[in-house]
Amino acid sequence: xxxxxxxxxxxxxxxxxxxxxxxxxxxxxxxxxxxxxxxxxxxxxxxxxxxxxxxxxxxxxxxxxxxxxxxxxxxxxxxxxxxxxxxxxxxxxxxxxxxxxxxxxxxxxxxxxxxxxxxxxxxxxxxxxxxxxxxxxxxxxxxxxxxxxxxxxxxxxxxxxxxxxxxxxxxxxxxxxxxxxxxxxxxxxxxxxxxxxxxxxxxxxxxxxxxxxxxxxxxxxxxxxxxxxxxxxxxxxxxxxxxxxxxxxxxxxxxxxxxxxxxxxxxxxxxxxxxxxxxxxxxxxxxxxxxxxxxxxxxxxxxxxxxxxxxxxxxxxxxxxxxxxxxxxxxxxxxxxxxxxxxxxxxxxxxxxxxxxxxxxxxxxxxxxxx
Amino acid sequence: xxxxxxxxxxxxxxxxxxxxxxxxxxxxxxxxxxxxxxxxxxxxxxxxxxxxxxxxxxxxxxxxxxxxxxxxxxxxxxxxxxxxxxxxxxxxxxxxxxxxxxxxxxxxxxxxxxxxxxxxxxxxxxxxxxxxxxxxxxxxxxxxxxxxxxxxxxxxxxxxxxxxxxxxx
Numbered sequence: 257x258x259x260x261x262x263x264x265x266x267x268x269x270x271x272x273x274x275x276x277x278x279x280x281x282x283x284x285x286x287x288x289x290x291x292x293x294x295x296x297x298x299x300x301x302x303x304x305x306x307x308x309x310x311x312x313x314x315x316x317x318x319x320x321x322x323x324x325x326x327x328x329x330x331x332x333x334x335x336x337x338x339x340x341x342x343x344x345x346x347x348x349x350x351x352x353x354x355x356x357x358x359x360x361x362x363x364x365x366x367x368x369x370x371x372x373x374x375x376x377x378x379x380x381x382x383x384x385x386x387x388x389x390x391x392x393x394x395x396x397x398x399x400x401x402x403x404x405x406x407x408x409x410x411x412x413x414x415x416x417x418x419x420x421x422x423x424x425x426x427x428x429x430x431x432x433x434x435x436x437x438x439x440x441x442x443x444x445x446x447x448x449x450x451x452x453x454x455x456x457x458x459x460x461x462x463x464x465x466x467x468x469x470x471x472x473x474x475x476x477x478x479x480x481x482x483x484x485x486x487x488x489x490x491x492x493x494x495x496x497x498x499x500x501x502x503x504x505x506x507x508x509x510x511x512x513x514x515x516x517x518x519x520x521x522x523x524x525x526x527x528x529x530x531x532x533x534x535x536x537x538x539x540x541x542x543x544x545x546x547x548x549x550x551x552x553x554x555x556x557x558x559x560x561x562x563x564x565x566x567x568x569x570x571x572x573x574x575x576x577x578x579x580x581x582x583x584x585x586x587x588x589x590x591x592x593x594x595x596x597x598x599x600x601x602x603x604x605x606x607x608x609x610x611x612x613x614x615x616x617x618x619x620x621x622x623x624x625x626x627x
Numbered sequence: 628x629x630x631x632x633x634x635x636x637x638x639x640x641x642x643x644x645x646x647x648x649x650x651x652x653x654x655x656x657x658x659x660x661x662x663x664x665x666x667x668x669x670x671x672x673x674x675x676x677x678x679x680x681x682x683x684x685x686x687x688x689x690x691x692x693x694x695x696x697x698x699x700x701x702x703x704x705x706x707x708x709x710x711x712x713x714x715x716x717x718x719x720x721x722x723x724x725x726x727x728x729x730x731x732x733x734x735x736x737x738x739x740x741x742x743x744x745x746x747x748x749x750x751x752x753x754x755x756x757x758x759x760x761x762x763x764x765x766x767x768x769x770x771x772x773x774x775x776x777x778x779x780x781x782x783x784x785x786x787x788x789x790x791x792x793x794x795x796x
Contacts, residue, residue: 298757303766341653468681468703471731484703560653561684561699561710572684572699585767589684589735597734626757 261286266608270299276373276615277622281599285608293603293611295596300626308586313339313413313553316586321407323588324624326369329355329362330566332411334588337492338562338573339413342555351415351545352494357428357536358401358410360529364435365394366567367522367529370619374519375446377616378455383446390438397428414547425537432530432537439527447523456519457510460602460614464513470598473591474569475525476618479505479518486565498535500528515617522619554581568592568619592624628676630655630709636676637667646714656697656710661722664698664713668728671700671709678704682729685736687743689769694720696745715745724750742767 264287269280278299284291304323308316320335321328333355340347347355372387395405400421402410410417446452462472467480477484485502487495503524505517557579564571569591576585595618603611628636631650634657638645644663649656659667671679684699694715701708713722724747726732736747737756744765747753755762764771773782785793 298755298759301757306766466730469730471681471683471729482703489706558653563683570683574684574686574697574699576688585686585688587684587686589686593734593738594731597731 263291268293268611269296276620279596279615279620279622279625281611283603283608283611288607288609290603290606290608290611292600293606295599297596297622297625300623302627304627305586305588308583310582312582313555314551316583317412318407318409321409322623323627324566324568324571324590324592324621325406326621327362327366327567328406328408329359329410330564330571331588332408333359333493334562334564334566334571334573335586336411336413337564338560338575338586339553339555341560341562342558342575342577343413343549343553344555345414345547345549347415347547348544349494349541350419350543351547353536353540354416354420354545355411356493356495356498357420357533357540358398358408358416360533360536361394361398361428362408363529363567364526365391365398367526368394370567370616371442371519371522374613374616375452377612378452380446380449380452383442386438386442386445390435393431393434397424397431400424400427412546412549413553414549415545417546419545420540425540428533429537432533435530436527439523439530443523447520453509453516455613456516456617457514459515459610460606460617461511462513462598462602466598466601467513470601471594472569472598473571473594474565474567475518475521476569476591476595478503479521479617480513481505481507481517486563486570490563492562492564494536495532497539498532500531503528515613518617518619552581554579566591568595568621568624588627590624590627592618592620592622595620596625628705629707633671633677633709637670640670641667654710656712658712658714661713661715664711665723665725665728667711668698668700668725672728676705677709678702679709680704682725682731682735683708685725685732685739687739687745687767689717689743689767691717691769693717694743694745696722696739698725720745721748722746723748726750741765744768 264285266283270278280296282294304319307319320331323331368387368391372384375383399405402408462480464480464482467477481504483502483504503521505521509516555577557577559576562573572589574587575583578584634648644660647658671677679700679702681701683701686697688695694717696713698711739745740753741755741758
């Protein structure tokens, strides 16, 4: 006897715990196997780019936090760098070091959330609590630095808002001494767990060619075995002064470019961030942290592109000035937007349960897609 | 090769299709004829000296008298990028899609279509992406006026201070 099968249309989201924000998928499935998953985005669209045209250069800084609230330091830095490039402002060296320190702590916090929720999405609850515990401590440090735990608003055009508080440097170094062994503990707990590896390996394989063609960036691109990091390859800020490696996917657990590779890249990047932080905290020079920028900042007419390596990869800022106190046009190209554009292609032939793994391994953040 | 040498090479190859080369801008760019954009993009991607294998960014800008689409290309093998622009009339902006050259253009062109209102000919899936399907107009246009309500939901709210004072009375 033959069994009749037919295509089934399923709705996933917008309120679904694994979608990391508000995302919706229309899934066409044949049994457990997907024919395709069509992403429906825009639930978090606030038109932040349009707001920039109304609030001016300085006033836009707190809004940039909301572009990617998990790693707001990078959106701050991207906007500040775009304005500095338009206005020809030089940031003092101590200001640049403060930026790097804040940003790298933020990268560890963001990656911790990513690898923690990765475990939770596929059913391992404990690693999430471990990751969040570490992230809380970083949040405490950053709170002491700028008064906020999530939407930092720490950077300014021309530097950073506040210098490091007294005694903060020692606390930060002590945290890194605590973090390095925890990193090993976390790996022992989950990364090499047999069930975990089985769930991640060979899922959502992205070839290097496809990753470039679809403009994947950051850990997603490096997970496909392509060594590219804006901090190394198009250097900005004071990153050339630090010694660190760029981890890439090797396909050690399955195929090159699978979910496990992307996960391992994030795990190893936290180690590299810790290395950068130690060097930066030990070598931070004295001096001012903020350049003199007029309150009524009016860069001359022109346009510029700036690229920053955020925790979700190359973030491209494009700003047009018409010579007035308000930007004419601002545009942010984010890593999550590019990654979501590829989901439809990757989902074909995948099990429905693996879609959750795929989304988590691409580390998409909904506000960053929608802006 | 660097960006400026690439612009000269494209000008030699395509002649009058290259309308302007701006060398003084912070990021030098080249304005090309909209009818030749796909041809030039494919040339830049396939030529071994340029090898622009990635479209990193595609942006629409409304300048009140015209609409510009900005293409930021990057070559991972040659490690440099170029910027192309097309200028389109504001009342009927139409340009051919570059989705056939780089896959990443698909979503970026949908965003430009949605927010600026540029129609990309030959695009495989030209739908609104961020705004609802039935939203009137294109929000990133300079003359866009936000409707007062959407399906009976008001888009404006009293200032909390005004509301507080009204409650007190």
